[in-house]
Amino acid sequence: MYSMFAKKIDLRSVSKAGRYRWLALGLFVTGCGYSFRSPVPSHLNTVYVATFDNETREFQLTQQLTEQIINEFLTESRLELVSDEDDADLVVQGAILDYEEEALSYDPGETVNPDVFTRRVVLRIDIELLDEVREQTLWQNRALTEWGEFNEDDGEDRETGIDRAIEKIAEEVLRHVAQEF
Numbered sequence: 533m534y535s536m537f538a539k540k541i542d543l544r545s546v547s548k549a550g551r552y553r554w555l556a557l558g559l560f561v562t563g564c565g566y567s568f569r570s571p572v573p574s575h576l577n578t579v580y581v582a583t584f585d586n587e588t589r590e591f592q593l594t595q596q597l598t599e600q601i602i603n604e605f606l607t608e609s610r611l612e613l614v615s616d617e618d619d620a621d622l623v624v625q626g627a628i629l630d631y632e633e634e635a636l637s638y639d640p641g642e643t644v645n646p647d648v649f650t651r652r653v654v655l656r657i658d659i660e661l662l663d664e665v666r667e668q669t670l671w672q673n674r675a676l677t678e679w680g681e682f683n684e685d686d687g688e689d690r691e692t693g694i695d696r697a698i699e700k701i702a703e704e705v706l707r708h709v710a711q712e713f
Contacts, residue, residue, distance in 0.1 A: 538697060557608070570627055574613060576621040576663070577611065578619060579611040579620055580619070581598060581602045581605070584626050585627035586628045587632075589642075594656070598702070601705055604703060604706050610674060621663070621664055622663060626658050627651065633690060634651065651681070651684070653694050653696075655679070658676075659671075659672070659676055660672045680697035
């Protein structure tokens with residue numbers, strides 16, 4: 533089978549500088565030291581994610597947020613999860629401060645009970661990332677706010693909105709660890 537991308541290259545006919553370029557490209561492509569995971573500071577090897585405090589009436593948020601942040605670190609970083617805070621190089625801790633549900637689009641013709649088409653879940657948390665190796669706060673945000681939309685006409689429910697908001701929070705947390713790299 534012929535592919536327009538497959539082309540045999542005779543390295544004897546390529547200049548010395550060209551060979552080095554091919555070698556560099558080959559090392560890059562084969563993944564020599566390259567990873568799709570988020571880079572984290574080299575002095576951090578372990579992470580502990582404390583169960584988030586919850587100041588809302590949405591009690592399930594505690595477990596959902598804690599598990600999503602753990603999952604983000606396990607799948608998108610090289611850090612190893614530890615079950616004891618004393619064994620961690622990085623500690624993630626915080627509290628869920630607020631949960632709101634807002635109507636984004638609705639039928640304005642209905643004044644008493646309008647039909648709502650799209651809603652948004654808004655979560656606000658207080659979060660802190662502690663670098664236990666260097667004994668400093670890596671990042672802190674007392675009012676990190678993220679949202680997730682859902683459309684009931686598309687078969688989505690508020691859990692979809694919650695999942696989307698929590699996923700954004702987890703990504704933001706890991707981004708701030710990687711940003712320090």
